[in-house]
Each structure stands twice: as C-alpha cells, then as structure tokens.
Amino acid sequence: MISLLCITMISLALAGSAYCQTATPASFISVKTDLGGNVTLPCRLQAEQTFFYGSLKVTWIKVGEDQSQNEDVLVSLGLHKRTYGNFENRAFLLDLEKGDASLVLLDVSMEDMGRYRCEIMDGMEDIIQDVILEVENGLIGGVVFPYSPHRGRYNLNFDEAVRSCESQDAIIASFDQLLKAWKGGLDWCNAGWLNDGTVQYPITKPRQPCGGVNSRPGLRNYGLRNKQMSRFDVFCFVSLLKGYFYWLVQPERLSFDEAVQACRDDDAEIAKVGQMYAAWKLEGYDRCDAGWLADGSVRYPISRPRKNCSPTEAAVRFVGFPDKKVKSYGVYCFKAAK
Template sequence: MESTMNYFALLVISSFFLCTSAKYHHQNQDKGKELKYLMEPLVHAEVTARRGHTVVLPCMMRFKPLHYRVKWTKISPPSQGVENIVLIANGHADKQYGSLGPRASLLRAHDRDVSLRLTDLELEDDGSYRCELINGIEDESVIITLRIEGVVFPYQSHHGRYRFTFFEAQKACAEQDATLATYKQLYRAWTEGLDWCNAGWLSDGTVNYPVLHPRPACGGDLLSGIRSYGPRHKTRDHYDAFCFTSTTKGSVFFIPELLNFVEAEHACRREGAGLARTGQIYSSWKFQQLDRCDGGWLQDGSVRFPIINPRERCGGIAEPGVRSFGYPSKSLRLYGAYCYR
C-alpha cells in the first residue's frame, strides 16, 4: 500500500515538470460506468498553445446515438455564479455561449468528431474543459486541460511593497498585458526557476510565494516550495501580485539613448510605438530571446532590462531573467527606452 501511495505521489509531482503529457483524464457523470458513446482519449491530457493561436481540444464519439447534444463547459478556474458554458450543439448546428462567442466552434472533421476549436486564444482561456454527450439517462463526459504557454512574473506597486488588494492586483496585471497567475502557473514557474520572497495574490484569491533556495531573509529554514498564506481578505489585505502573460502580436525593441521618462515616451512615439508594458518585455524575453544589459524605461515608470545570457560585464547577474531598477525619478534619472509595436 505504501509503495502504491509513493508511486502515485511521484506521478502527480512529475506531471508538473512536463511541458506536454501523453496521458488523458476522463470523467463520467457516473464514475462507476464505462464510457459507451465517447471514446476515452489516449493522448494529449494537456493541450499546450500560445495566446493568439488556434487550438483543438479533442473529443470523439465511438458511435453516434440517435438523438444527442454536445455541451462544452469550462470548469476551471471556476467562474463566478453561473456555469461557464462555452458551446452547445446538436447533430448539425452549434449554439455559442459566454465570452468565447464566435471563437468557439466544433471541429467536425468527420461525423464522430465533436472536438472544440478555439481561435485567437486569450490568457483567460487557460483551464480545464468538459466535453459532455447529453443523451437522456446515458450522459457521459471527458475532460481536457488547455494550458496557455507563458511566463509568470512578480509585480509590485510603484508605491512600494504590499500595496495591492486582490482587485487592485487584478487591475495592475491587466494594465501590464497580463492576468493574475493561477496556482498551477506559479507552480510551473517555480519548477522552471522562479524564486521570490515577496508574497503575491493569485487568481483564486490566495496569497503565495515560490522559494527554491531557503534562506533566513525568506522564511527561515522552511523547505523549498510554494509557501502559502491561504485565502486572504480581498479588500482589506494587501500584497504584491504574480502576473501571467504569453506571446504578443508585436515585439519590443530598445532605443539606446539617455532619456528621462517623458523623453523616452516621445522617442518611442517617433518610431511609431509606445513604451513597452512589463508583461510585454517579459513576453519578448521569454519567446523572442530579448537580451540587453541596458536599463530602459517601461510604460509604468519602472526601469528594467532582460538577460538571456548572463555575463560578467552585465551587472554580475548569474541567471537569466528580467531585472528591475525599481521606479526611479522620472525627471532626474536617464535611461534608454524599451518600446513596443
């Protein structure tokens, strides 16, 4: 029994370290009943895609009942209040619901294919979806997870540490071309090297921080992992934020001049661009390998620089990342500019 439990725990932990998976989850409304109409999928437990792309969440029928409907629902993260129905279809026509609207349709590659096709993916599309065959008393379903490939970054108010309520954290991430990260997104970022001592809000209203290297200034001798404060009051408590972003349609470029903040705005404008948002510079660092040693202004008044290949003459930083100089005086300090178009 103990060896079985250890194997199961190892399997669960290992799954977080995979970018894709070869195992599929399924769920019947009656868990003791074998699937009759829907095929238990054998591949793509987790479909991975990037923002702006098109993706297919597979769902296949073994054979077609005489009368049926197919209902696709987004089940996690849970929506507020009503069920988050994405699409309902009978044998011939689709009816679209919710925020996905015309971006959601059935693939219908053949007469037994009721896979969900999502176009122009958004950050909020990340999560688990249920494909449900509705056929009277024989309803059954399978579940698939869509993971938007991206990057998690800690974000702090220009007023200082621990200034955001939950709703202010949501707004701050949105202003930086991002969303509040989910726990799974933060966990994955931790496995990829994110180590941060300041606690921040996540999308479920909990407060956490990821620690790879325990140290006295970061929780003392506690083990490495995701340290959690649990759910906090969304309007009374104040923390930083962990934001999540993905690919962008544009790109970030650098203007190597000595500029104050207003001059940096004008310099970007002359190039038909605007000062980059924090999420955009993280996206360009992650997906376009943006690498510069030079500090540059961003739209929020912060100064940062992205490093892919750490080197001795670049601040002595040992690991890749986007480094911050904080929020210096906009009129007195001179830096380059990171622009986005």
C-alpha cells in the same frame, strides 16, 4: 382504426427518438490546447450528406453542470452569425459553406476549458457533437514573475492583483505555475497573491528575512487571505509573446512621455512588463540597456550574465520607478502580431 393507431405510435416513437438524439450526443471528442493559443473544436456534416448552405442552422454552447448553467457561444443561420458574452470576437466557424461547422476559438483562457456542444440542423438529419476542451496551464514555455505597482510593496488586494497582471499582458499565476517556477530556481522573498486566493512566495536559498536560515527551501504559504482587506504583491504568468518586442534605438535618452511617443512614432506601443519577461524567457532576449516600460518602471533583460549586466544570473533587472520627467533611459517597444 388499427392502422391509424399504428401510424400514431410509430410517429410518436420517431419523435421520441429524434428528441433523444438532440438531448444526448452519441459521442464526444477531446481536444487539448495551450493557454493563450488558438484551437479548433471539430464538428461537420458527414461527407455523403447533401445540404443547402442557407438552410443550415449551427448552434454552439458551452455545457454547464445543469442546463441553467449553459453558455451560448455562437449561433449561425445562413448569412447571420452571432457570438455571445466572453466569446465575442474570439469565436468563428471554420468553413460552413463546405459543411464544416468546426468552432475556432482564439486566445484560449483557463475559463474556456470544459464541454462544448455543436448542433447542426439542416431540416433532414441533425448532427449533435460534444467536444471536451482541455487547456494546458502553460507550465512549459511560460514564465512566472513577481509584480508590485509603483506605489510600493504590499499594496494590492486580490482584485487589484488580478488587474495588475492583466495590465502587464499576463494573468495571475496558479499554484502549479509557481511551484514549477520554484523548481526552476525562482527565489523571491515578497509574498504574492495566486489565482486560488492564497498568498505564497518561493524560496530556494533560505535566509533570515525569508523564513529563517534553518528553514527548508520551498513555497512559503500564508494560506487563504481576505481578498478585499488583505494586501500583498502578486505573481503573474505569461506564456506567449504575441508580437515583436524590441529596444528602440534613439540618439538621446528620453523622459517617460517622450518614450511613449517615440514608440508610437515607430508604429508601436511602449512595452509592458509581461512582454519583457516573455521575450527574455521564451526568446532569450538580452539587452544591457535600462529602458522605460508602460507601467512607468525601468528594467532590462539579461539572458547572458556578464560583468556590469547581472553578472551572477540571467534575470530581468529592475531599476525602479524613477521620476517620469528624468531623461536618463531609453525605451522598449512592442508591435502586436497582425
């Protein structure tokens, strides 16, 4: 009787110990990456641990403030793998056949930041590993640019502003990114949305239409605005050029539709505004030819100021949104990285 009681107590103790191990990982690892980059979150079986590949179950979750806020990322059992939600087509296991269940995340966003939990179950000894992912906001190696659509200034509510940046291969900028851009010399008198729902604009050269000649340089802040009713421009941010941006040499000037087709004929697509800014800022792209972009605007990037080509400053020059039927411009194309 005593022996049976002892066996029962030991069994319960072992079960409780296993439960605690599953609920509370013994340690965590911190990993940093840049916005828009790829990252590997480490998790693997111990070197001396033997296993049968087909029996391994791997689960990755993003841990919320409480259990109800946990997000499924990836589940793998033998040959069957599934990713979930925003992680579809972006999450992969590194090399599970060798016991490496590290999670590879592609095209990391600020929303990916947080705590991730890896659980490897092989029927013998479970592995539980927490990884803290920190995403750098890309203040170094990125560029903030103001954007307004073809219909003119101050026409975007907050949701439209977010979509406008995304449509130009960028994201809506943060306060820190705009502040860094202002310190780097960005001067723009049109107010634009930021990702926190505030509306601001950067002034390095005070003047009458932009807060007055006696005002100090800085970020002019309109504060939080109604995201649906208020309408402004937007400040966008791009940190990576994920492909090849180039001027397409053509014997004649093109209409907008002809420009789109010319890029397609070159196995590319017409370039977006964010791609031009990234090429100009991050790669020093310089071309004194005005060309069509995907939003119907005409612009050209100058990194070496000179006569007739932005003589006073390096800048992406904006010509406007001309009639798409006119044949007065060339075209900038973009080939995505493979």
